[in-house]
Amino acid sequence: MTAGLALDIGSWVLMLAGSFFVFVGGVGALRMPDFYTRMHAASLTDTLGTILILSGVILQAGLTLAAIKLAAIMVFLLLTCPTAAYALANAARLSGLSPRPEQTPGKD
Amino acid sequence: MVVIVFEIFLLTLLVITAVGIVRSRDLFSAVMLLGLFSLQIAVIFFILDAADVALTEAAVGAGVSTVLLLGALALTSDREARPKGRRLLALGVASITALILIYASFDQPRLGDPQAPVHQHVAPWYLEQTPKQIDVPNVVTAILASFRGYDTLGELFVIFTAGIGVLFLLADGSGRGARSQLPSAEAQGLRHHLIPRVVGALLVPFIVLFGLYVQFHGDFGPGGGFQAGALVSAGVILYALIEGEASALRVLSFRALAGMIAAGALLYTGVGLAGILRGSQFLDYSVLLADPIAGQHLGIILIELGVGLTVTGVLLTIFHAFAARAQKR
Amino acid sequence: MELLGLYNYWVFPVLLMTGLYAIMSRANLIKKLIGLSMFQAAVFLLYITMDKIEGGTAPILQAGNPEQLYSNPLPQVLILTAIVVGIATLALGLAIVVRISETYGTIEEDEIQGQDAE
Numbered sequence: 213m214t215a216g217l218a219l220d221i222g223s224w225v226l227m228l229a230g231s232f233f234v235f236v237g238g239v240g241a242l243r244m245p246d247f248y249t250r251m252h253a254a255s256l257t258d259t260l261g262t263i264l265i266l267s268g269v270i271l272q273a274g275l276t277l278a279a280i281k282l283a284a285i286m287v288f289l290l291l292t293c294p295t296a297a298y299a300l301a302n303a304a305r306l307s308g309l310s311p312r313p314e315q316t317p318g319k320d
Numbered sequence: 321m322v323v324i325v326f327e328i329f330l331l332t333l334l335v336i337t338a339v340g341i342v343r344s345r346d347l348f349s350a351v352m353l354l355g356l357f358s359l360q361i362a363v364i365f366f367i368l369d370a371a372d373v374a375l376t377e378a379a380v381g382a383g384v385s386t387v388l389l390l391g392a393l394a395l396t397s398d399r400e401a402r403p404k405g406r407r408l409l410a411l412g413v414a415s416i417t418a419l420i421l422i423y424a425s426f427d428q429p430r431l432g433d434p435q436a437p438v439h440q441h442v443a444p445w446y447l448e449q450t451p452k453q454i455d456v457p458n459v460v461t462a463i464l465a466s467f468r469g470y471d472t473l474g475e476l477f478v479i480f481t482a483g484i485g486v487l488f489l490l491a492d493g494s495g496r497g498a499r500s501q502l503p504s505a506e507a508q509g510l511r512h513h514l515i516p517r518v519v520g521a522l523l524v525p526f527i528v529l530f531g532l533y534v535q536f537h538g539d540f541g542p543g544g545g546f547q548a549g550a551l552v553s554a555g556v557i558l559y560a561l562i563e564g565e566a567s568a569l570r571v572l573s574f575r576a577l578a579g580m581i582a583a584g585a586l587l588y589t590g591v592g593l594a595g596i597l598r599g600s601q602f603l604d605y606s607v608l609l610a611d612p613i614a615g616q617h618l619g620i621i622l623i624e625l626g627v628g629l630t631v632t633g634v635l636l637t638i639f640h641a642f643a644a645r646a647q648k649r
Numbered sequence: 650m651e652l653l654g655l656y657n658y659w660v661f662p663v664l665l666m667t668g669l670y671a672i673m674s675r676a677n678l679i680k681k682l683i684g685l686s687m688f689q690a691a692v693f694l695l696y697i698t699m700d701k702i703e704g705g706t707a708p709i710l711q712a713g714n715p716e717q718l719y720s721n722p723l724p725q726v727l728i729l730t731a732i733v734v735g736i737a738t739l740a741l742g743l744a745i746v747v748r749i750s751e752t753y754g755t756i757e758e759d760e761i762q763g764q765d766a767e
Contacts, residue, residue: 288523295519302513323701324653331660338667338687347679354683361690369720370697371707376732377693385686385736392679392743396750400677401757410673414666421662430654432703434718439702443721451710459708459722460729468726475730482737489744541709546733631733638740645747 223271230264237261247304248311251297258293262286324431326367334360348390348398355386371542372460375534379550384635387557391642453606454616456539464544465620469603472623473588476630480585483634490641520562527555535628539617545624549631556632557639565643574640577633584630591622657698664691676758678746682739689735696724 233256240253266286273279305311337357344350358381366374429436450462464472528551535548560568572580591605598607605619606612664687671684705718708725750756753764 291519291522295516298515324656328653328656331656335660335663338664341683341687342667342671347677350680350683354686357687357690361694364694365697368697368701369705369707370700370725373697373725373728373732376729380732380736385739388740388743389679392747395747396679396756400675400680407674410670413673414670418662418666421665422659425655425658428655428658430651431657431698432654432701434702436699438699439721443723446722447708447719457710459710459719460725463722463726464729472730475734478734479737482741485741486744489748542707546729550733634737641744
């Protein structure tokens with residue numbers, strides 16, 4: 213088994229795992245009962261999904277400038293996604309949406 | 321093949337988003353969906369090999385235009401009244417026109433056809449002449465700044481005029497000093513929220529740095545004045561949203577922004593006039609230096625700088641004009 | 650397969666007419682501007698669709714690879730500037746809407762016309 217093949221397999225495993233988490237996040241965002249749990253599900257796609265997929269792509273890129281750019285994007289996403297989730301949840305809280313499911317209206 | 325599969329998926333998503341935008345009665349969510357729409361269309365542009373356009377659309381469509389629309393919503397109302405009548409007629413007109421246009425599409429060359437008429441005439445000449453006459457790798461920049469520099473000058477003045485127009489409509493003659501002392505919600509920004517502040521302070525310098533990279537690397541990679549202007553102003557707008565508008569105005573005051581707008585337009589026109597003074601035509605950069613290729617490089621860098629300055633100035637001025645109006649309320 | 654290559658040209662009229670429908674059927678001025686933005690985006694899509702060439706790449710010349718095909722740079726230049734001009738005109742439109750809202754107290758077209766008629 214050559215090193216190239218091992219690298220390919222590793223990157224495919226990472227990308228497939230990432231795609232799985234993106235899918236689960238999507239299902240969760242649709243199926244969860246209220247806003248906050250949906251956001252929790254969606255944050256899975258933001259962080260775990262993208263990180264895994266980007267790691268897989270970095271393995272494909274090898275030691276090039278593209279890999280460094282991808283790593284920079286990864287760091288950027290790791291910083292911004294949780295912040296965006298915080299801002300979103302905070303805005304929802306301020307606009308009066310209660311985290312307790314029994315108090316939220318049946319629709320959104 | 322792979323391109324077509326991706327395309328069909330993304331374009332279908334785009335249509336769904338568009339229908340969602342029109343159907344949404346809540347203008348706030350319509351604006352958010354419009355940001356999503358811009359991001360999707362930016363990805364499609366990227367898949368269609370238009371890296372420069374994708375970069376611009378992502379920065380302008382998803383970033384700046386969302387902020388402007390939200391600013392306008394804050395000044396008006398974010399609920400839409402129930403529409404009366406006209407819907408069936410409008411639907412009929414739109415559907416019939418769409419069907420006619422779709423019927424016409426069967427005469428179009430399919431996606432990526434090398435025999436398509438559009439690839440036969442002007443484009444090969446540009447691709448062939450760019451290395452000989454201008455010698456920058458990015459053909460888009462070469463056409464934008466040099467071959468069709470006249471067009472770009474016109475576009476720049478459209479933006480310039482729009483910026484002045486917004487100022488005429490929204491700014492009132494009263495001094496701005498008095499207003500910035502009032503501690504309103506907008507002036508405070510997100511100052512009480514620790515997490516956005518820390519992350520924002522971390523990110524803003526890198527966004528501005530990336531904007532400068534896009535500005536000065538535009539000859540070699542995707543980039544140029546328009547994209548850089550949008551990116552830098554997006555960075556400053558983020559700073560204004562986090563630290564409050566007053567802090568952003570301390571960094572780049574109205575006076576400085578007005579200076580940037582004028583300086584950019586003057587720099588572009590000045591480079592054009594320099595061509596005349598050196599004995600050639602308006603916007604001919606070849607005569608700027610002894611070596612025509614070096615002259616072209618200098619001309620492109622200067623006019624891209626002019627474009628970047630004006631675009632940044634106009635976008636930030638428009639943002640501040642909306643924000644100042646909101647504060648006065 | 651040949652037909653799927655026309656998919657872009659089918660989405661273009663759908664988006665264009667969705668935008669136009671929003672402009673025609675909605676009385677809300679901001680909604681009209683949003684429709685205008687979508688109309689614009691559809692035109693951008695049409696132009697960028699034309700630039701694609703099979704086996705090509707973004708028109709950034711690669712040294713030492715003379716056989717490489719490049720996508721058509723001309724539509725990209727036109728649309729690049731059109732996007733920025735589009736945001737400038739959108740801002741101008743929004744500024745006018747804000748002034749209308751301050752004068753009339755509403756941004757619904759029929760209410761404004763009703764007030765004008767009085």
